[in-house]
Amino acid sequence: MTWEQQHKLGSGFGAHSTARDVLVGIVLSGKSALVTGGYSGLGLAGVQALVEAGARVVVPARRVDVAREALAGLTGVEVFELDLGDLESVREFSDHLLGEGRTLDIVINNAGIMACPETRVGPGWEAHFATNHLGHFALVNRLRPLFTEETRVVSVASSGHFLSGIRWDDLHFNDGYDGWLAYAQSKTANALFAVHLNDVVGVRAFAVHPGSILTPLQRHVPREEQIAQGWMDENGTPAEGFKTPEQGAATAIWAATSPLLDGLGGLYAQDCDIAEHATGDDMLVGGVKPWAVDPEDAARLWGISTELTGQGA
Structure with a gap:
């Protein structure tokens, strides 16, 4: 990856495309x-779109x-327990x-937390960094023996990365906590993880901004704050520019499957599509900031993450 490659390809899809749309003609x-x-x-x-296209899907779940209740009725889906904030669970x-010796053709690191109250996990790690980044970092590196040459790993990042690069001097907010900055740092980390995984480790990887979507991710953001931020009106109707979950899932599914990205x-x-600078x-306009795709920062973060998790060496 180079900064110069970070431009639209002309995929033919857009903000209103759904996960089903991008899978038309693709057999999984x-x-x-x-x-x-x-x-x-x-x-x-x-998951629903992947299953409809023929894929078998593993869904790790803390709950x-x-x-299993949410996925009932979908064929070819398996649920296993996983808490990304607990490395023993990973x-x-x-x-x-x-142990089952299966292969994995697609990995989508989608789970995450946003703007939660200050929480410490493991040896005192800040919860956003631990769950959104370190848990996925350890998981993907442990599962690498199951990857093929064609496997794609997709990290769901966010335009929230605009708010913070990596806080090298205080990764875990020991000098004062801010939930939005903690979320932002973890989303930058998600993007940098994809850079190093692809360019240095050699596993095909992408990071994606799914768009603005009202989902359970906002459970820690009070309704009045969501209204004040302009995310919804007083009736709970999402603001213009917000996507449905089906539209929000589309970019990750496109990155995981599009032949255009071979x-x-x-x-x-x-x-x-590939985002612009x-x-x-x-x-809401989005794009990507340079600190989220910087290869030197990606290498530095990889080293720190390896030290913390014991994975990725």
């Missing part, structure tokens, strides 16, 4: 996918009973899949 029979957080919001919409889950990787996508600070 015999393919195996893994979607974290695949039982609510855009994750569930993505197994809730996941180890147990990945060991189970490794031979490419390490890029940041939006609206079912962000020239302003309007997150």
Whole structure:
């Protein structure tokens, strides 16, 4: 990946395309996918589209009973317990899949938390960084023996990365907590993970901004704050420019399956195409900031993540 490659390809899809739209003509029979957080919001919409295209899908879930209820009726879907904020849980889950000797053709790192109250997990790690980034980092690296040469890994990032690069001097907000900055840092980390995984490790990877969607991800954001932010009106109707979950899932599914991306990787996508450079600070317009695709920062973050998780070496 180079900064110069970070431009639209002319995919023919856009902000209103759905996950089903981008899979028209694509047959996934015999393919195996893994979607974290695949039982609510855009994750569930993505799983439904993958199954309709013929894929078998593994859905790791912290709330197994809730996941099985949400996914009931979908054929070819398996649910296993996984808490991304607990590295022992990551180890147990990945060991189970490794023991079965299956292959994984698609991995979508979709699960995440947003703007939650200050929470510490593991050895005192800040919860956004631990769950959104470190958990996925450890999971993907443990599962690498199951990948083929064609496997694609998609990290669901966000235009929230506009608000913060990596806070190298205080990754875990020990000097004062801000939930939005913690979320923002984790989304930058998601994007940088894809850069290094693709360009250095050699696993085809992309990061995506799904768009603005009202889903359970906003459960820690009070309704009055969502109204004040202009995300919805007082009746709960989403603001103009917000997507449905089916539209929000589309860019990750496109990045995971589009033939147009053969031979490419390490890029940041939006609206079912490669994103343009962000020239302003309007997150609804989107694009990608340079700190989210910087290879030197990606390498530095990879090293730190390896030290913290024991994976990725």
